[in-house]
Amino acid sequence: MNSRVVVVGGGIAGVSTVAALRAGGFDGDLTLVDAGEFPYDRPPLSKDYLSGTVELKHIALQPPQWYDNQQVRLITGRTASALRTGAGTLELDDGSSLPADRVVLATGGRAARPPIPGGDSPRMHVLRTAEDADRLRAALQPGTRLLIVGAGLIGAEVASTARQLGCEVVLVDPVAPPLATAFGTEIAAWLHGLHETRGVTTVRGAVESFYGCGDAISVTLSCQEHTRSFDTAVLAVGMAADTTIAEAAGLRVDRGIIVGPDHLTSNPAVLAVGDAARTCINGALAHRSEHWEAAERDGQRAAATILGTTAPADTAPWFWTERHGVHVEVVGALNQADEIAVRGQLGQPPFSVFGLRAGHVIGAVSVDDSPAVRAARRLIDRDITVDGAQLSDRGSDLRKLVRR
Amino acid sequence: MSNGIRVAALEDIPEGEGIAVDRAVTGTEDDIALLRDDDGTVWALNNTCTHAEASLAEGWVEGGYVECPLHASKFCLKSGAVQGLPATRDTLAHRVEVLDGEVYLFPGQQP
Numbered sequence: 001m002n003s004r005v006v007v008v009g010g011g012i013a014g015v016s017t018v019a020a021l022r023a024g025g026f027d028g029d030l031t032l033v034d035a036g037e038f039p040y041d042r043p044p045l046s047k048d049y050l051s052g053t054v055e056l057k058h059i060a061l062q063p064p065q066w067y068d069n070q071q072v073r074l075i076t077g078r079t080a081s082a083l084r085t086g087a088g089t090l091e092l093d094d095g096s097s098l099p100a101d102r103v104v105l106a107t108g109g110r111a112a113r114p115p116i117p118g119g120d121s122p123r124m125h126v127l128r129t130a131e132d133a134d135r136l137r138a139a140l141q142p143g144t145r146l147l148i149v150g151a152g153l154i155g156a157e158v159a160s161t162a163r164q165l166g167c168e169v170v171l172v173d174p175v176a177p178p179l180a181t182a183f184g185t186e187i188a189a190w191l192h193g194l195h196e197t198r199g200v201t202t203v204r205g206a207v208e209s210f211y212g213c214g215d216a217i218s219v220t221l222s223c224q225e226h227t228r229s230f231d232t233a234v235l236a237v238g239m240a241a242d243t244t245i246a247e248a249a250g251l252r253v254d255r256g257i258i259v260g261p262d263h264l265t266s267n268p269a270v271l272a273v274g275d276a277a278r279t280c281i282n283g284a285l286a287h288r289s290e291h292w293e294a295a296e297r298d299g300q301r302a303a304a305t306i307l308g309t310t311a312p313a314d315t316a317p318w319f320w321t322e323r324h325g326v327h328v329e330v331v332g333a334l335n336q337a338d339e340i341a342v343r344g345q346l347g348q349p350p351f352s353v354f355g356l357r358a359g360h361v362i363g364a365v366s367v368d369d370s371p372a373v374r375a376a377r378r379l380i381d382r383d384i385t386v387d388g389a390q391l392s393d394r395g396s397d398l399r400k401l402v403r404r
Numbered sequence: 405m406s407n408g409i410r411v412a413a414l415e416d417i418p419e420g421e422g423i424a425v426d427r428a429v430t431g432t433e434d435d436i437a438l439l440r441d442d443d444g445t446v447w448a449l450n451n452t453c454t455h456a457e458a459s460l461a462e463g464w465v466e467g468g469y470v471e472c473p474l475h476a477s478k479f480c481l482k483s484g485a486v487q488g489l490p491a492t493r494d495t496l497a498h499r500v501e502v503l504d505g506e507v508y509l510f511p512g513q514q515p
């Protein structure tokens with residue numbers, strides 16, 4: 001029986017599941033449970049929403065009438081407290097109970113809080129939800145001394161937004177350069193270097209302790225003798241999957257709810273998608289891609305499983321990020337490449353880097369040059385043979401290479 | 405051609421690409437993107453993506469759709485209907501005619 005589906009979590013994975021179910025012809029009861037005011041998009045939380053340029057209603061994942069139009073019962077301001085798979089019910093934190101034939105867990109994750117002494121000070125922030133962003137924005141004033149721990153995507157985006165807001169920003173990360181796996185070492189180094197040119201102080205090191213004293217936080221960094229004082233600090237050191245109700249329900253969990261490629265958990269009445277899930281293929285746990293589009297596609301695949309239809313074709317993983325006014329896109333993976341082709345001049349946007357292996361593109365990174373990554377994605381997905389020299393030639397038409 | 409504005413020569417728009425026509429020329433609220441599909445057909449949509457400040461004329465045009473150059477939402481070239489998140493609102497499609505290699509735009513008229 002598939003007549004009642006409840007989706008827990010209104011991030012992109014949950015909303016995508018619901019949308020794909022209806023688009024695929026699901027005509028049963030469909031309920032979406034969301035902890036917030038309404039399902040909203042998260043990428044702006046470190047950018048235009050954090051800067052105050054857009055309001056929450058502008059980043060709604062779907063307009064309010066969409067849920068009625070799609071006949072989706074939207075329950076907001078609630079979280080799931082227990083999954084009773086034997087009884088076929090999902091309990092919510094207000095004590096109510098929803099009957100369900102299938103439950104899709106899209107519970108996402110929490111910002112990681114490493115056990116650094118003093119890390120529970122009220123001046124410490126994380127960024128995962130709109131409430132986190134509201135609280136952080138209230139703390140970011142011109143001249144605020146801000147420490148950001150972790151120079152990954154979120155740390156870098158917050159650094160950029162905080163500079164726009166006139167904060168004095170110190171960005172600390174033990175890795176040099178951060179994000180080399182995603183961008184390749186050269187582009188990663190250039191992107192990290194942008195911080196300094198835009199007035200952010202970058203420090204290679206780790207935080208040993210925080211000490212809240214009056215109206216400041218004293219911070220001891222592993223690489224520096226003296227403590228430094230900040231008004232506010234952000235921990236941007238990754239996420240931990242929210243598996244609480246899955247574990248309590250006896251589902252298989254290992255830093256994520258374990259699912260097959262069809263998104264079924266160890267209990268076939270329950271599926272999991274997005275950041276909460278972790279795919280296991282032939283006994284091997286796959287690396288979780290904690291990106292927007294990966295979560296969207298999880299929802300589409302889970303819907304196909306419930307509907308018994310063919311899942312959408314796989315496509316090379318893709319994400320975008322922004323910092324200090326440049327738009328960066330990444331597709332595939334550069335790290336297995338045996339040949340690199342640079343289009344344009346590295347460090348002078350627009351430019352792109354393609355990674356090839358045996359005459360096929362396997363990954364690309366673009367800076368203010370998204371058509372290059374869009375072309376690369378199609379070259380990968382369509383398995384088209386190319387010559388690195390053609391990719392490097394600014395005069396060559398990438399669209400023609402794709403269509404050839 | 406009655407009411408049509410001659411906005412470009414067909415050869416100005418390579419297949420799979422687009423050009424933006426300024427609102428000062430079109431008299432519309434937004435600039436209008438002329439988008440040439442990979443089969444050679446020219447379509448016209450409001451140029452600004454309904455999700456973020458991005459020019460659809462700089463997007464990837466293929467198979468009846470344009471993909472936004474920023475966050476990859478897709479719009480139907482013929483109708484302006486949005487095909488996927490993060491954009492949620494359809495955009496406006498305008499009528500285009502090609503005559504003797506010249507592209508005429510009819511702002512505000514449905515295709």
